[in-house]
Amino acid sequence: MVAMKDAALVAWLLTAVPIVGAITSAALWSHPDRVKRTSLIWSAISFGTVIGFSGALGAPPEGFLPLYLVPLTAAISILGQPVHGDHRLSWIMTLLLLGLGLCVLTSQNVTGAVALMLISAIVGVLLYRYHSALWPMSWWGIGTYGLAAACAGASIVIGPPLSSMALLLVCAVLLPLVPFHDGHLTALTRLPGSLPSFIVVLLPIAGLHELATVLPAVPDVVAWTVSFFALAGALYGAMRALVQSRVRLLLAYGSFSFFSMLWWFAAATRSATPRWALLVGTVGLATSGLLVAWQVVRTRYGDDVDPQAISGLATGMPRYAVLLSLVALAAMGLPPFGVFAGFIGLLLAAPFPSIAGLFITLLAWLAASWYIMQMVQRLLFGTRRPDLRYTDLLRAEFASLLIVVLALLALGLAPATLFTVDQAFHRTDAAMESLTWNK
Numbered sequence: 001m002v003a004m005k006d007a008a009l010v011a012w013l014l015t016a017v018p019i020v021g022a023i024t025s026a027a028l029w030s031h032p033d034r035v036k037r038t039s040l041i042w043s044a045i046s047f048g049t050v051i052g053f054s055g056a057l058g059a060p061p062e063g064f065l066p067l068y069l070v071p072l073t074a075a076i077s078i079l080g081q082p083v084h085g086d087h088r089l090s091w092i093m094t095l096l097l098l099g100l101g102l103c104v105l106t107s108q109n110v111t112g113a114v115a116l117m118l119i120s121a122i123v124g125v126l127l128y129r130y131h132s133a134l135w136p137m138s139w140w141g142i143g144t145y146g147l148a149a150a151c152a153g154a155s156i157v158i159g160p161p162l163s164s165m166a167l168l169l170v171c172a173v174l175l176p177l178v179p180f181h182d183g184h185l186t187a188l189t190r191l192p193g194s195l196p197s198f199i200v201v202l203l204p205i206a207g208l209h210e211l212a213t214v215l216p217a218v219p220d221v222v223a224w225t226v227s228f229f230a231l232a233g234a235l236y237g238a239m240r241a242l243v244q245s246r247v248r249l250l251l252a253y254g255s256f257s258f259f260s261m262l263w264w265f266a267a268a269t270r271s272a273t274p275r276w277a278l279l280v281g282t283v284g285l286a287t288s289g290l291l292v293a294w295q296v297v298r299t300r301y302g303d304d305v306d307p308q309a310i311s312g313l314a315t316g317m318p319r320y321a322v323l324l325s326l327v328a329l330a331a332m333g334l335p336p337f338g339v340f341a342g343f344i345g346l347l348l349a350a351p352f353p354s355i356a357g358l359f360i361t362l363l364a365w366l367a368a369s370w371y372i373m374q375m376v377q378r379l380l381f382g383t384r385r386p387d388l389r390y391t392d393l394l395r396a397e398f399a400s401l402l403i404v405v406l407a408l409l410a411l412g413l414a415p416a417t418l419f420t421v422d423q424a425f426h427r428t429d430a431a432m433e434s435l436t437w438n439k
Helices: 003-026 032-056 065-079 087-105 109-129 138-157 164-172 182-190 193-218 218-240 248-268 275-301 318-331 339-347 357-381 395-413 421-424 431-439
Strands: none
Touching: 003 032, 003 087, 032 065, 032 087, 065 087, 065 193, 065 275, 065 395, 087 109, 087 193, 109 138, 109 164, 109 182, 109 193, 138 164, 138 182, 164 193, 182 193, 182 248, 193 248, 193 275, 218 248, 218 357, 248 275, 248 339, 248 357, 275 318, 275 339, 275 395, 318 339, 318 357, 318 395, 339 395
């Protein structure tokens, strides 16, 4: 009982730290540089708090990796943005969403569902705040997150099995699955500042956390339906990414394709493992790094810059070229980075209900090598234009991308036992006593 109380107190502490940081940053609104600095400090404090107190929490089925990645990505996203008054709201909202995300990952039942509802509602409101009549698809995104908020709220007041189905719909929005993927695409293309590079990790991880609880209890017919939509989404996302010229939309479709692969594996195994978290977390982190890298180009050449008009960055911005290439290799799912480790881990461990499904999954993975490499090659190589001013990475931008590369490399090289050791936390007291007696 005492351990449960301690876990509840730790959960509230982890939630409160970034929310206090958001309030503190908002109090410095008139000084954009102080808002960024304060937001970065509080995200780092949140990361340190998670590392220090996570041992007091019971390990979820997907392990502790998501709990560490969320505050780390918040710090990376804030660090990689330029100091500008237009980004103040995005920094503050990053901290607020960080607090709610940690609440989802550390709380149970009603509290977690309320946090899910608030996250979905806030993202929907932000999409409305930055809505443009020139981008009508954003209305689909607003409606999708409105549906997620309504389903999360409904799951509080209705009983099973309807509550499980409502939460499954929330998972399909946050961890994008056809036909509820428009929210993911809209959020990554329309939200400003640090928000896209942060929520591409936060929302899928929050959806994964709920999915790990809900999916084992769903009927077989629902699991087979999910499997079908997952394969359709993996192939559709890869094909749409191949024909995109806008970088953020390409990254949105590409990450959606990889997340759909996770849905297929999840529907096949019906049992959450830390390998789920490794794949989702590293795909999100690699996409976050590419979004930060693209923000570097937008900072120098304007928000509406045509990527086809930019070339020759490798010679004029060598540090940027090296880090962008490394993040791109990770995002393509190549070794020795974390995306490769997560994908191969699931590929070797999961039962395959159909060879056709495995072929579609591998085809979508192969397509990623094409569209991501094409994007990077277009930016880094080609003719160096005399009318462009080439300015290499600033210290904050360099640090942000370097952290992404090191984190993806560490997750790719970490031993497999690191992601399965947490399973011991789920044994019953009797089993633990029996194990001790046998020793």
